[in-house]
Amino acid sequence: MPGLIYPLAIFIALAAGWLLMAMAGHDAFSVYTQAFSKVFLSWHGLSETLVQAVPLGMGALGVAMAARLKLWNIGVEGQFMFGAFCATGLALYLDTLPAVALLPLMLVAGFMGGGLLAALCGLLRARLGINEIVTTLLLNYVVGLWVGYLVYGPWQALGSNVPETTEFAAAAQLPVIFPGTRVHLGLVALLIFAALCHFFLNNSVWGYRIRACGDNPRAARTAGIDYKRSVLLVMLLSGGLAGAGGMLEVSGAVHRLQDGTTPFFTMTVFMAAWLARLDLAGILVAGFLLAGLQVAGYYMQFMGLPSALVTVIEGVALLSMIAFEPLRLNALKRAGKGA
Amino acid sequence: MDALWGLLPNILAAGVAAGTPVLLAALGEIITERSGVLNIGLEGIMIMGCVSAVMVTLDLHSPLAGLAAAMAVGGIMGLLHAAFTITLKGNQIVSGLALVLLGSGLSTMLGKGVLGQPVFDLFYPEALPWLADLPYVGGIFFKHDPLTYGGILLAPLVWFFLQHTRPGLLVRAAGESPETADSLGAPVALVRYGAVIAGGALAGAGGAFLPLVQTPSWVEGMTSGSGWIALAVVIFARWDPGKALLGAWLYGAVQALGFRLQAVGVPIPSQFLNMLPYLAPIAVLVITASRSRGQAIAPRALGLPYERESR
Amino acid sequence: MAQEPTVSMRGMRKSFAGLMAVNGATLKVAAGEVHSLLGQNGAGKTTLMNILAGIYRADAGEIQVDGRRVNIGSPRDARSAGIGMVHQHFRLIPSFTVAENLALAKSGLLISRRAMQRAAERLLERYGFGVPPAAKVADLSVGQAQKVEIAKALLGGAEVLILDEPTAVLTPGETEELFSLFRAMCRQGLTIIFITHKLSEVLGFSDRITVMRRGRTVETLSSRRAGQETLAELMFGRAWDAWQSARSRKTPGPRGERVLWLDKVALQADGFSCGLQSVSLEAFAGEITGIAGVSGNGQDALAELLIGLHRPAEGRLTLAGRAMPQPSPGEFIRRGVAYVPGDRLGQGLCPGLGACDNVALKRHSQPPFARLGLMSRQRARQKTERIIAKYGIKIAGLEAPVSLLSGGNLQRLIIGRELDAEVRLLVAVNPSRGLDIQGMALMRSELMKLRAAGVGIVLISEDLEELQAVSDRLHVMFRGRLSPPFFRGDQDAQHIGRLMAGAGFGEA
Incomplete structure (x- = not known):
């Protein structure tokens, strides 16, 4: 049973968290049961999890897209923020447009913003062979500082000392789809993006080229496929998905641009993509579960526990997944032989 | 501008010191990568180095003990990475990312108790007799803390280790062609374990520099990307310890320049100056990459797990 | 010659992922002899020897060295039993110098560059290898690298030396040299086991021959008593006849238009691959143009040029009468160029x-x-x-x-x-390498069918026998240059062999 390793990894991660909490003198059992019931068994928790799942899911789709070409885009956080910045620019300066025009424009701006930033790293990789891990990651810090400059400076809300812009006009806010919650249209957008990615990769010529290049660049080149162009395209899409995620987040959930994002966004997103083994439907599930973990983290903070506990649990889960990888492969091999 | 010229020796001196954490981590990563293992978890190891150095130093009042603790913790994280990537043959990049996650989370949790507490037992700068009096150079290179001296000494030592000792030869062989090393009876896995643990310990030492020299207390996320910059330095240095020294100093100088400009009140928003240390590595990689294209310089087996019966 | 076996392997078995590679092999090698292990590709020769050298662990079987039972689980065990192996793919580190590669086999903590250099020099001189110890292995010729590989095995104290297809990468001249080296080494007390699939080699140079087929050892005979026919039958079984008949079916097609014309084409050398210098080549519809040569002399660059992967630095490339100044693989595919690469999983799929x-x-x-x-x-x-x-x-x-x-x-x-698809030009590199006898027969009959159908074929191969059997014209490649064509009938193996070793290629 290759699938068995997922619950096993989660179990080990929770056990590690248990240990840490016990060491700090907390009653881990009640923390877990409370967190679980609050996140997954209450409307509020569930709806908040769905809200969190949008940025995570979009980022994970971006990571998975790049990974199809064996590229490691660990700059999704920067691209996310850059997309949010581009969308915010439109929201602040074109606030007279009606929502039907402004929201799509913002989405395109977010997508292109994040996409071009990642494509720049793709260009360096394709043209000069510069490792994309390093460039995408370093740009996270640059974009973070850039957004910081804006929200502490020219874009800061008038008369405010909080580092954030004014609240977006109603036309720049994605509508809520379940009244009484914060769940917004971005959730639908996420599902549509996932479906589009799936269709693109499996049914389009360009998607085919990306799969071929990802599997064997040499064979792809011999078959007349332009590898460098595929790298550019895939990075554009990868960053674009993250950037669109940034737009959905500022327009749907936060309604303003703020300094700093979710801590360790990149890593969490990476984990979602890795847990799902780049399977797009799996990413949605993993994104939802990890979003639940994030929301559980907020509850734990209310209970006086450090939010970093969630990060540790995620790290341990990721390591357990690596540890179980040989088991999973063996199981798959045996299953393959039996068939 | 004139004021800036006057500041130049000052900036360079500060740069040599500021480059130390990156230098130590980069030297460790050079050993690790030369053995064929990629460890991109430096950021997580360094932050654990920071917090353990602070905790132990506060407890034992000895920066040396703090340094030792940081190196031990770094070594343990290296061991973890080695176990996951060499023995279990897991994906090296994912394992590295897991280290970053783990390091960030654990350091925040462990550091709760010492957050913001000032550390008094530090490594202080000591001018080296005679050398410090040399004109110009003396001020830049010979009025530093012991860790910075250690880093500068370590670069040639790592070079000597790799080029002139048998373990070093084995490390290089394991990274270039593990099957060759194995066919000669060299314990590839053991060599790689050693290299990854050593690399982790050095990254831990790099982390220890931050609270024990630069900012004498524990601040969450205080490495602020040093681990990633160290990775960039390794690529820039083409896995050569000597050039890593250069890269780390360059980074340090850019960082110091940003601070000085802020201090003298240059009308540029601080965020832009703070971007410099992150943009500089990319710029340098672009410049050096365009000059030496198509050369195979990375260890050939870098990133590939070795399995004897894989054929 | 001593007759008590130095090495004896009995009942050896080894399987990979359910596939039996060695299935009951018995081998007895006497001290001081040259013992050939003969069999077609995939017969299990290399696997059996990898077990002896400690690369693989056998599933079953018993190994004795000098009459004592030994347990070989790693290359280290093999070395301490006095067994060394020279693999087909050299186990040398290209970025290291010769001396560094040799030093890897020794112990001690510090290395003095000079002492290391001198030790290497002494060793190389003792066997008359004539390889500069300070040179980087990447810069050596294949023959030289092979000698370093042999020296490395001897340095490890090998008394029994296994060589896996040592002649596959050598020119006929280098092969002769290697065999005389073997003789000299045997006189110094070494035992040599020599893996090959070339019938012609074993008779001249070995004392005894063990034939393997489908993972089993079939028979061991003295080379004086064995004839080519007997060996072939042992090697191939009944498939031999099918192969022979496929070889003889040679119906020349009508010679047609010139589908390919390279006019003094040059290509820059990049990285490890050797470039091309002033290469002129014509291929006609309905003809097989063979390119012989020892691997690594620019064949890869030539093949990639012919499928549009490289733009010539000098000269002209004309495809079916149309000049191609800006070639691209996609363009060539559309113009009917098909490609069977040598590296199937690496470049073909x-x-x-x-x-x-x-x-x-x-x-x-x-x-x-x-x-x-x-x-x-x-x-x-x-x-x-x-x-x-x-x-x-x-x-x-x-x-x-x-x-x-x-x-x-x-x-x-x-x-x-x-x-x-509609093919006008087929570029094939070592198409039958690694295939079993049915696969080779299929490959050959496909080539013949295409030729009869008027397709131009460029066959780049290291297998001279295959080339001579099918090509209508034959070029030899050496260090990025191409000889003028030989036509069917005047393809003389000895002359071609000399060309493969570089004789006759002026500096022009």
Whole structure:
């Protein structure tokens, strides 16, 4: 049973968290049961999890897209923020447009913003062979500082000392789809993006080229496929998905641009993509579960526990997944032989 | 501008010191990568180095003990990475990312108790007799803390280790062609374990520099990307310890320049100056990459797990 | 000659992923002899010797060295039993110097560069190898690198030296030199086990011959008593006849238009590959143009030039009467250039994708595989099923990764894909390497069919016998240059052999 390793990894991660909490003198059992019931068994928790799942899911789709070409885009956080910045620019300066025009424009701006930033790293990789891990990651810090400059400076809300812009006009806010919650249209957008990615990769010529290049660049080149162009395209899409995620987040959930994002966004997103083994439907599930973990983290903070506990649990889960990888492969091999 | 010229020796001196954490981590990563293992978890190891150095130093009042603790913790994280990537043959990049996650989370949790507490037992700068009096150079290179001296000494030592000792030869062989090393009876896995643990310990030492020299207390996320910059330095240095020294100093100088400009009140928003240390590595990689294209310089087996019966 | 066995292996078995590579092999090698292990590709020779050298661990069987039972679990164990192996793919580190490579086999903590250099020099001189110790291995010729490899094994204290297909990469001249070296080494008390699939070699140079077929040792005979016919029958079984008949079926097609013309083409050397210098080559429809040469003399660059991967630095490339100043692989594919690469999984296929996706690879953006930017899975599946049926490819499923296929099936899949369109020029590199006898026969009959159908074929191969059997004209390649063509009838093996070693290539 290759699938068995997922619950096993989660179990080990929770056990590690248990240990840490016990060491700090907390009653881990009640923390877990409370967190679980609050996140997954209450409307509020569930709806908040769905809200969190949008940025995570979009980022994970971006990571998975790049990974199809064996590229490691660990700059999704920067691209996310850059997309949010581009969308915010439109929201602040074109606030007279009606929502039907402004929201799509913002989405395109977010997508292109994040996409071009990642494509720049793709260009360096394709043209000069510069490792994309390093460039995408370093740009996270640059974009973070850039957004910081804006929200502490020219874009800061008038008369405010909080580092954030004014609240977006109603036309720049994605509508809520379940009244009484914060769940917004971005959730639908996420599902549509996932479906589009799936269709693109499996049914389009360009998607085919990306799969071929990802599997064997040499064979792809011999078959007349332009590898460098595929790298550019895939990075554009990868960053674009993250950037669109940034737009959905500022327009749907936060309604303003703020300094700093979710801590360790990149890593969490990476984990979602890795847990799902780049399977797009799996990413949605993993994104939802990890979003639940994030929301559980907020509850734990209310209970006086450090939010970093969630990060540790995620790290341990990721390591357990690596540890179980040989088991999973063996199981798959045996299953393959039996068939 | 004139004021800036006057500041130049000052900036360079500060740069040599500021480059130390990156230098130590980069030297460790050079050993690790030369053995064929990629460890991109430096950021997580360094932050654990920071917090353990602070905790132990506060407890034992000895920066040396703090340094030792940081190196031990770094070594343990290296061991973890080695176990996951060499023995279990897991994906090296994912394992590295897991280290970053783990390091960030654990350091925040462990550091709760010492957050913001000032550390008094530090490594202080000591001018080296005679050398410090040399004109110009003396001020830049010979009025530093012991860790910075250690880093500068370590670069040639790592070079000597790799080029002139048998373990070093084995490390290089394991990274270039593990099957060759194995066919000669060299314990590839053991060599790689050693290299990854050593690399982790050095990254831990790099982390220890931050609270024990630069900012004498524990601040969450205080490495602020040093681990990633160290990775960039390794690529820039083409896995050569000597050039890593250069890269780390360059980074340090850019960082110091940003601070000085802020201090003298240059009308540029601080965020832009703070971007410099992150943009500089990319710029340098672009410049050096365009000059030496198509050369195979990375260890050939870098990133590939070795399995004897894989054929 | 001493007759008590130095090495004896009994009842050896080894399987990989359910495939029996060695299935009951027995081998007795006497001290001081040259013992040939003969068998066709895939007979299990290399696997058996890798067990002896400690690279693989046997599933069953007993090994004795000097009459004592030994347990060999690692190369270290093998070395301490006095066994050393020179692999077909050299176990040398190209970026290290000769001295550094040799120093790897020794112990001690510090290395003095000078002492290391001197030790290497002494060793290389003792056997008369004539290789500069300070040179980087990447800069050596294949023959020189092989000597370093042998020296390394001797340095480890080897008394029994195993050589895996040592002549595969050598020119005929270098081969002669190697064999005389063997004689000298045996006189110094060494025992040599020599793996080969070339019948002609074993008779001249070995004392005794063990033949392997399908993982079993068939028989051991003295080379004085063995004849070529006997050995061939032992090696191939009944398949021998099929091969012979495929060889003799040579019906020349009508010589047609010039499908390919290279006029003094030069290509820059890049990285490790040797470039091309003033190469002129013509290929005609209905003819097989063979390119002989020891590997690493620019064949890869030539093949990649012919499929549009490189732009010539100098000279002209004309394809079917049309000059191609800006070649690209896509353009060449559209003009009917098919390619059977030497490195099947590396350059011909995407190992992680399924058979369908691989069949679509070359023409993925054209009908029937795609319309208006969208792929049609159904059409691809139909095509793939047709190819699978036509070539008898054994396959688990259309979507299962092709890396699971055996070498022969991979080659069939590539051939099926490449020939499933209108072909004007076929470029094939070592097409029958690693194939079993049926695979080789199929390959050869396909080549003949294409030739009869008026396709121009450029056959780049290291197998001189194969080239001579099928080519209508033959060039020899050496260090990026090409000899003038030889035509059928005046293809003299000795002369070609001299050319392969570089004689006759002036500096012009």
